[in-house]
Amino acid sequence: MSTTATAAPFRFFDTRVVRTRRLGPSMIRITFGGERLTGLAAGGRDQRFKLFLPHPHQDAPIVPSDAGEEWFARWREMDPAVRAVMRSYTVREQRRDPDELDVDFALHGDGGPASRWAVRALPGDRVVVLGPTTPDNGGVDFRPPPGTDWVLLTGDETALPAVAGILAWLPAGTRARVWLEVSHAADVQDLPTEADAEVTWLVRDDAAHGPLPDDSAPGLLRDDSAPGLVRDDSAHGLVLDAVRAATLPAGAPYAWIAGEAGGVRALRRHLVGERGLDRRAVVFTGYWRRGATEEDLLAEAVAGTAAADD
Known part of the structure; x- marks a missing residue:
């Protein structure tokens, strides 16, 4: 029941909303599609990826030009009013022929930017996914070792x-x-x-x-x-x-x-x-974390990274 973690490249995938489905009062499923999703190789289990959403005044999210090792630093340097809203999500299901990606959004009472976007999402809306190009990647944490009962x-x-x-x-x-x-x-x-x-x-x-x-x-x-x-x-x-x-x-x-x-x-x-x-x-x-927005947590992570670099 064990897999071996290996370093894997990630890249940006341009996608569009295909359909939405309400799963309950607190959850909505959004299916994304697009020709470029052919290269997305989710590893199953708790596969994480980054989702980039446009601001309300934008037709498409603005992201760095490439997903190299410096993408995060470049994203941080962009104007917050212009750069895409970034959130972390889990792949709920991935299918081929056609290439589709299901993502389940938990709708928060605070009406954060991702929740607001999800409840208003319509077919054709554009988003960008930063995801893996190989199924064995660092975005999967569930790795039970041999001998697990x-x-x-x-x-x-x-x-x-x-x-x-x-x-x-x-x-x-x-x-x-x-x-x-x-x-x-x-x-x-x-x-x-x-x-x-x-x-x-x-x-x-x-x-x-x-x-x-x-x-x-x-x-x-x-x-x-x-x-x-x-x-x-x-x-x-x-x-x-x-x-x-x-x-x-x-x-x-x-x-x-x-x-x-x-x-x-x-x-x-x-x-x-x-x-x-x-x-x-x-x-x-x-x-x-209770009492903290994702922007708060991101700011803390950025501050921690900066302190480690000093």
Whole structure:
């Protein structure tokens, strides 16, 4: 069940919206197409790529002229009012004949630029993808080593497309325990897989409880009308509480956890410090951070890079 990471080139792909489909209150699927997508070689699982969106006054996103090693520095040097809006996403599915790419957008209540663009996207709208030209590339993190007996997957809406990709990739019979947090019961999706997967959906029920308070006390209520579905009575700490309460399988695990950065760190501490998992067997990614916009995170990353160069 192991693959070997190798360095791989990435390049820009000009694409257009082919169609859109609402998956639930908090998720919309946008299918992109274009002749140049023939060269895009997604590696499956949690394949990341960069998506560049135009500003409202633009017909097409403005990106650097090439995707060489200096593309990010060149993008940073461009006028923020002119350069394309950049976001990181996961390949939900890629198809050939015709070449199409499905991307699932989590719609945030703050109405960020990507959410605003996604809900208004129409066939023919132009975007640019910075993606891999070989399937074995650095944009794939899910790499269970030889000897893995079972896998643990957790995530919220932002990680749902990656979890779906991982489940679709897992070999038949692979044991998997999965916890997924979503805003509404209507956001629950069918996740095709040949793995022996037990999936538990954790529903915050945002419409009933409102914004997530940082000081709420944890508490879960089992919804007997929907097996595998857990409703929230506190709207806080769903995944961590559910994993803490779970009896995990025996054998060598491999954990992939993603979502809000604070929750991901807390869950990793539980798995390594309380459950005794080898820290090398826990892959964790903060897809977002409470109280910070993606522009804030990007500015921090740029500042960190600059400090490292000094």
